[in-house]
Amino acid sequence: MDFSKTLFIAGSLALVAGGSLVVGMASVKRDMGIYHAVWGTLDNAKTLWEELPNLRGTEPIHFLVPAQYEGQGVTVNAGAKTDDLILLSGFLGDDNKARLMKRDGTVLAEWALKAHSIYEDPSFFRQPPMTDWNAITHGTIIKPDGDIVFSFESGGLVRMDRCGEVKWATTDITHHSPNWTADGGIVVSGGRYVEGGDVPWPFEGPYWEDLVFKYDADGNKTFEKALTTLMIENGMQAWLSSTGQFQTRVNGEFHLNEVEELSPELAPDFPMFQAGDLMLSLRNRNMILVTDANVTRIKWWKVGPFVRQHDPDFQKGGKITVFDNHSDDSPGGEHAGGSRVWEIDPATDIARTLYGGTEGQRFFSPERSTQQVQTNGNLMITAAQTGRAFEVTPAGQVVWEYVNRWDASRAAWLHDAETIDPTYFTVTDWSCPAP
Helix, strand or coil: CCHHHHHHHHHHHHHHHHHHHHHHHCCCCCCCHHHHHHHHHHHHHHHHHHCHHHHHCCCCHHHEEECCCCCCEEEEECCCCCCCEEEEEEEECCEEEEEEEECCCCEEEEEECCHHHHCCCHHHCCCCCCCHHHCCEEEEEECCCCCEEEEECCECEEEECCCCCEEEECCCCEEEEEEECCCCCEEEEEEEEECHHHCCCCCECCEEEEEEEEECCCCCEEEEEEHHHHHHHCCCHHHHCCCCCCECCCCCCCCEEEEEECCCCCHHHCCCCCCCCEEEEEHHHCEEEEECCCCCCEEEEEECCCCCCEEEEEECCCEEEEEECCCCCCCCHHHCCCCEEEEEECCCCEEEEEEECCCCCCCCCCCCCEEEECCCCCEEEEEHHHCEEEEECCCCCEEEEEECECCCCEEECEEEEEEECHHHCCCCCCCCCCC
């Protein structure tokens, strides 16, 4: 941003603040409309002031956190598999990006995930981004030919080729990580604002509904289902109002943050389920559940011991793993403070901690984050809001680590780190023509 624009913004702030003060002094009754208008203006002015680093392009303020770990980039690379590749996504360098690299940090491919470059008009986002630094992405998935698919948080779903050209971009509100389906399509969580006569019992007033969306490989939506409808159809109305209030949260009752399909390969390990069934993660209810492919029948559900969880996965042997965000200051014992990864047996309802929550294994990310079980039994963990990804052995030894440092005192968010066997790809040359 040039000096004239900066001067204009500063002058506007002064004008708004000064005018608000004058009008506010003349407003005696706090229930007068003019009073609320004044404080709304002041709030907007405060927001504008806080957003100046974004507008000026100097600091991505929404992605920065105090640094908790030493080093930058790959800081540990010992004892883990050496030949697999790692797909990172997060605020990498100067913007939201996805990056495919070797374990030593050598970058093979990189994609810039810029909302304003992808969408000529991103005003359909739930919170329209003023700049690319106001748009947040979550996990990225990749095809053997190098195509990637990712979702902007409460924005759209996007597919790019291996050189960063956009193949398609939807204008449905999607959020959190997409996942592949066995037929080559994509399943992802979505949202829609519901108001008027469409508000279902027992809710009152307009609210944001969570939905399950399915898309084909060309970005055409082929399926959608509202979670409130699913809960009512399955006699779980009690859970809809378990907060003790009928007035819904402004940001949604469920916060659906993961939808994953049970693959034909893993289905034999889960005799209570079928290939094509879907696992859903409802963060605001501390609940994961499994439905049929059409999201009509809840076959299994569990609340806790995880708290505000993310990224549940079906695993070999009939187990489910999940990232438990938990809290930073809960009491001691088995549920001591910090995040962790749980393994759950849906057949017996037994849960055990795979990593975290004990001395020497403490880490914490209040939101987002992922976990991935490796073929050798190791765990790849992404603690998104500390800007760190790390791999640990079953004994808890850290054998690989990546720190997404921004400057000497701060780190930037790292949304996801996933290991991929090189034989998965049909690409042999990751180079691309110069733009």
